[in-house]
């Protein structure tokens with residue numbers, strides 16, 4: 001049974017002036033447990049809208065979202081969304097450790113070991129030494145890593161990530177891609193990932209969905225079958241890697257620039 | 259603004275100069291001295307009143323009434339404000355009532371309170387609660403309603419129940435607003451306690467001040483006034499001290515944004 005099923009989803013926003021924006025045209029897709037799938041699409045095509053709908057935070061206009069066999073009508077259990085606006089999603093009154101512990105507390109884990117677990121996650125995302133800093137004392141990229149560590153602390157079965165590495169420098173980005181893949185393999189979490197970076201999507205995913213401009217639709221589905229565990233050098237050096245990348249570029253260009 | 263830890267020399271110098279001016283003006287002008295005795299004399303009177311214990315009971319009574327009124331108001335207003343800020347429907351039900359009652363000068367309800375509760379402790383505390391309620395209430399409602407949407411969504415995606423969302427996300431996020439309200443209410447509470455005691459008390463500093471004025475004892479009257487002023491000053495300092503501790507994150511955040 002798929003862990004997530006989106007059936008003919010569409011979303012129309014109503015502006016205050018009464019005009020309407022058709023953000024999502026018609027999207028249907030299925031995600032199997034344990035998969036790593038990505039959406040790639042031009043800015044403003046409705047990717048955030050799609051994730052927020054799946055996370056049960058906004059109601060779709062038409063269509064259905066089914067998580068774990070149940071239709072979504074509010075935030076489903078065992079699902080965490082890492083927000084694109086990560087800086088607004090951190091708790092300014094909690095330290096880095098406090099923010100990450102929140103992920104454990106939300107699961108009902110208030111034990112003393114939870115602090116140790118939070119510490120190891122903080123180390124994993126490369127923030128060792130910043131446990132007692134407050135989010136506003138960190139750079140954007142570091143804040144993003146706190147948000148990721150907090151989400152991982154919850155150990156969700158389905159993790160939705162909205163351009164999580166968008167504000168990181170290239171090096172940290174590569175490092176965190178590998179950290180994420182490692183955790184994904186360890187925890188067996190299903191990940192639904194959004195990115196602007198085509199190569200990142202290829203490197204991480206089992207499958208990629210290309211979205212059209214607004215009102216968005218899935219224009220193509222690509223299966224990516226590079227062996228796992230993947231490696232930043234050898235995987236990206238494969239001839240097929242470039243082939244897939246170029247295909248996606250062409251496809252997106254024919255749809256209109258991203 | 260001045261860092262509260264560094265001593266404000268200029269400020270204290272101006273304050274000292276004004277006291278000195280008062281002292282001299284009164285000493286060299288016998289007419290003035292009749293209704294404004296020199297500071298030194300007033301401080302002497304105050305010391306005597308404290309040593310004799312005469313004013314200490316009044317101070318204790320005023321202070322107790324203040325504490326009761328202020329804390330009761332704070333608790334009620336934060337709870338009520340959280341509910342009204344959180345539930346749109348509740349807010350729309352009570353919005354008009356609040357908009358009517360809030361601008362009314364709170365002292366205007368003293369006669370009503372006397373009518374209902376008679377003269378004494380409960381009436382003074384009730385009036386204090388009523389008056390100190392508003393700043394905290396309005397600010398809490400505001401703070402809760404202005405909570406960043408993404409923060410609430412974060413709490414929701416982590417599966418928080420509405421109650422936990424309120425405690426763990428909304429109230430902490432609104433706390434800077436709430437603290438502002440609490441600070442405004444601090445002085446309002448003291449004003450209302452003193453006024454209540456003047457209008458309808460038989461004990462307390464407000465009563466003492468008015469009573470001494472009526473018996474033409476202006477030295478004692480001024481001693482009472484200075485004691486109330488000192489009490490207000492100390493309470494405000496204490497508040498700032500606690501606030502600095504509790505809202506450390508907020509101060510750091512603001513300092514960072516200002517850079």
Ligand SMILES: Nc1ncnc2c1ncn2[C@@H]1O[C@H](COP(=O)(O)OP(=O)(O)OP(=O)(O)O)[C@@H](O)[C@H]1O
Nearest residue numbers: 013014015021023042043044045046047048049050
């Ligand atoms: N709350 C809203 N009210 C009205 N229109 C909205 C709202 N949120 C998004 N939109 C519109 O819906 C469309 C899709 O927005 P969305 O944020 O989902 O895009 P996105 O694909 O995530 O973009 P980006 O890649 O830049 O993050 C945009 O045209 C946007 O203007």
Ligand SMILES: [Mg+2]
Nearest residue numbers: 047048049084
């Ligand atoms: Mg987006």
